[in-house]
Amino acid sequence: MSLWTSAEIAAATDGTASAGFDVTGVTFDSREVGRGDLFLALTGETTNGHRFLDQAFAQGAAGALVSEATPHPHVAVADTTAALDALGAAARARMQGKVIGVTGSVGKTGTKEALFAALDRPEPGTAHRSVKSYNNHTGVPLSLARMPRETRFGVFEMGMNHEGELAQLTRLVRPHVAIVTTIAPAHMGFFDSEAAIADAKSEIFQGLEPGGTAIVPFDSPHRDRLIAAAQPYAGRIVTFGLGDGADFRAVEQMRTRTGGTFVTARFDKRELSFTISQLGPHWVSNAMAILAAVDAVGSDLEMAGLAMAEMGGLPGRGARFLASVDGGEALVIDESYNANPASMRATLAVLAREDGRKLAVLGEMRELGDHSEAFHADLAEPIAAAGVERAILVGEAMQPLANALEGRIDFVHVPDAATALDRLNAVLAPGDAVLVKGSNGVRLSGLVAALAERQRP
Known part of the structure; x- marks a missing residue:
């Protein structure tokens, strides 16, 4: 079954189709175009997708959404970015299943992926989610536009770094369930306080469908603030976490031999025991949010537990592999996608559990504004506590941390990821465990890719 026909695209976007065609996928990145795709020729300050139309059709595109003349099969509109929003809204309108929205300063991508696995486990192929971290003003409508019409469960990640952004996105997604994972000092360069971040994250509740469920972190100092923000929009408010009184609470937890956690969750006078394959105590709390959402949409909780036991590590967010070094192998923990003070602490706690010599390649944390120096310096204690x-500290903003670590542990401070790789290669030895984490702009993913090339076949 086609994802969209040209007639449906034209109706959704108030456009004009040049010919009849069907598409099986949607993308605005010409490098990702595959056979049968609709290519969205978006225009922006630095690029114009219309320049890549020939390339897109050479790669197999079935049609394009355009605002400039082209001989290729297309739907012509006045504004392709506005048309993308319209196509996303049309996808949401035709979907008859349940939709879950996820936001938070930490853990939203992992929670989204685990929710998708949990909802797809009972009936494979019935769930849909936003891929990668497509969580902004173009990524969210694209993820909606890619949603098959027969989808039973849709899971969408929504991000923000300014007030008002989530309010716009959530009204497009219109979730039946809205989750806030953890509030932490991310994007502090754009907010006056962590409480202001909580207010911005709580905008997700504004798009809830009538009678919808808001899921709030019980252990957060901003819990009551989030609950108050949800009350005008939610038919039901559910809390999750570890503290006594949470609606979905982990009452017992035990580390497994593989580094995961065996958990017993209690909710509504029921209990469920399952294993979380993902490493770190923060995943225990995330798992409670996942169970709360699965319960809210009426899916299978036992299957959700199985799905969380089967999940592998996510690239850039906890994936693990062994890299060959002279005389053996070293463990690489890939947390290279992004970083803020809370996620740095959480992943350092994961590293602390590993055997062998512990190394850390840590890139600077960005968008912290006037708080940047203090937040970087404050990492000295969790680094030392992790053993x-x-x-290897990467980036200019790491200087306060370098000052704080002086005389405490062995470290080097380097300007970029390429230099960090050279320094790591010089010291990496068999049996080492190395954590790689930093803001995405530091480009530590390239360092990870270089190490990944050294995996044994």
């Missing part, structure tokens, strides 16, 4: 024997 890190050698740290």
Whole structure:
């Protein structure tokens, strides 16, 4: 079954189709175009997608959404970015299943992926989610536009770094369930306080469908603030976490031999025991939010537990592999996608559990504004507590941390990821465990890719 016909695209976007065609996928990145796709020729300050139309059709595109003349099969509109929003809204309108929206300063991508796995496990192929971290003003409508019409469960990640952004996105997604994972000092360069971040994250509740469910972190200092923000929009408010009184609470937890956690969750006078394959105590709390959402949409909780036991590590967010070094192998923990003070602490706690010598390649944390120096310096204590024997600090903003670590552990401070790789290669030894984490703009993913090339076949 086609994802969209040209007639449906034209009706949704108030456009004009040049010919009849069907598409099986949607993308605005010409590098991702595959056979049968609709290519969205978006225009922006630095690029114009119309320049890549020939390339897109050479790669197999079935049609394009355009605002400039082209001989290729297309739907012509006045504004392709506005048309993308319209196509996303049309996808949401025709979908008859349940939709879950996820936001938070930390853990939203992992929670989204685990929710997708949990909802797809009972009936594979019936769930849909936003891929990668497509969580902004173009990524969210694209993820909606890619949603098959027969989808039973849709899971969408929504991000923001300014007030008002989530309000716009959530009204497009119109979730039946809205989750806030963790509030942390991310994007502090754009907000006066962590409480202001909580207010911005709580905008997700404004798009809830009538009678919808708001899911709030019980252990957060901003819990009551989030609950108050949800009350005008939610038919039901559910809390999750570890503290006594949470609606979905982890009452027992035990580390498994593979590093995951065996958990017993209690909710509504029921209990469920299952294993979380993902590493770190923060995943225990995330799992409670996942169970709350699965319960809210009426899916299978036992299957959700199985799905969380089967999940592998996510690239850039906890994926693990062994890299060959002279005389053996070293463990690489890939947390290279992004970083803020809370996620740095959480992943350092994961590193602390590993055997062998512990190394950390840590890139600077961005968008922290006037708080940047203090937040970087404050990482000295969790680094020491994790037992890190050698740290490689990457980026100019790491200078306060370098000052704080002086005389405490062995470290070097380097300007970029390429230099960090050279320094790591010089010291990496068999049996080492190395954590790689930093803001995405530091480009530590390239360092990880270089290490991944050294995996044994």
